[in-house]
Amino acid sequence: MRIAFVTETWLPSTDGIVTRLLATVSELRERGHDVLVIAPADGPAEFPGPAVETVPTVGAKFLYGGKRWGLPLPRVARFLRAFEPDVVHLVNPAFLGVAGLIAAHRQGRPVVASYHTDIARYARHYRLGGAVPLIWTVLRSLHRRAELNLATSDAAITELTAHGIPGVRLWPRGVDLVRFRPAPARRTTGRPIALYVGRLAAEKGLHRLASLAEPAGGFRLVLAGTGPARAHLERTLPPDTVFTGLLHGEDLAEAYRAADLFVFPSTTDTLGLVLLEALASGLPVLAAESPAARSTLAGTTAARFFPVDEPVDLPACARALLAGDHRAEARRHAAQSGWDTATDGLLDLYAETLASQRSKPLPYQSSPVRTPGKVK
Incomplete structure (x- = not known):
């Protein structure tokens, strides 16, 4: 054809x-x-x-x-x-x-x-x-x-x-199940890494992640990607937030494997393929409540949702998700979508x-x- x-x-x-x-x-x-x-x-x-x-x-x-x-x-x-x-x-x-x-x-x-x-x-x-x-x-x-x-x-x-x-x-x-795969074991020392991958833009709701990177939040926030909101986010998010710029191929896959948690604050995406990449890499997912995220993550216990229209203790939600070992379940869910x-x-x-x-x-x-x- x-x-x-x-x-x-x-x-x-x-x-x-x-x-x-x-x-x-x-x-x-x-x-x-x-x-x-x-x-x-x-x-x-x-x-x-x-x-x-x-x-x-x-x-x-x-x-x-x-x-x-x-x-x-x-x-x-x-x-x-x-x-x-x-x-x-x-x-x-x-x-x-x-x-x-x-x-x-x-x-x-x-x-x-x-x-x-x-x-x-x-x-x-x-x-x-x-x-x-x-x-x-x-x-x-x-x-x-x-x-x-x-x-x-x-x-x-x-x-x-x-x-x-x-x-x-x-x-x-x-999702590419060969490239995106779990690390042999979680290897983070110190603060756990909360990773976001995607466009840095107003519609992605990245301001919602600020509490994770505050000293009381206890997470190291890593944003992989670029976009028109980067300069604003560098000024407004906690100062030790990491901006990696665009990552491709094995560099991107390694960023997933180095993380402990994937965060997805957007409510405007129609699917969110990065959710599947994270799950294929064995990461649990903390996502903003939205129809698209619900659809992509339906049927897995490796994900939790947080409301965007009311106050929420995001660090506490993240810590609760990390309390369990979700790597096998995350990979199982992603493996249905080669x-x-x-x-x-x-x-x-x-x-x-x-x-x-x-x-x-x-x-x-x-x-x-x-x-x-x-x-x-």
């Missing part, structure tokens, strides 16, 4: 979307599928394997912390026509996704769109709350024109359905979309479309 991903986010950015896309692309290519990635040109990036075509970007400080967005230029249609994909997958469509959608329809190619980021909720954190109705109008317009819509958690499916997007299916979650299983599910969904598309006329077709190969 030939699969074209049109994504709003790509390397060198590091977030859950990129993590999922990199793992999926690798799995697909290992199975013999041909992959094209159309993405914003956001700086130098090296990733061996798929063909990557880029478009220029534009950004503004007031829009999602200055993130660069790919321009929806006509060249997207040219990229798709040259590659001749069997399916076009729009990843978190917003700006570049518009060009992908229009081009795919005009060329008669089936479209799958996946929802990863609650853009409307993020807008409120950047003082753009008045734009929320318009954001959902645009998202509905994009997703209703796809043959198949995917979400990364049951909570996200519920949200999309509530906003008038019907028939949303689950794109199963996944990327091979997630990719199996995605390929099944592609196959359903192609089978449905074959039975329909192609009213927008303007160029020949290849006969899809067998799904492997």
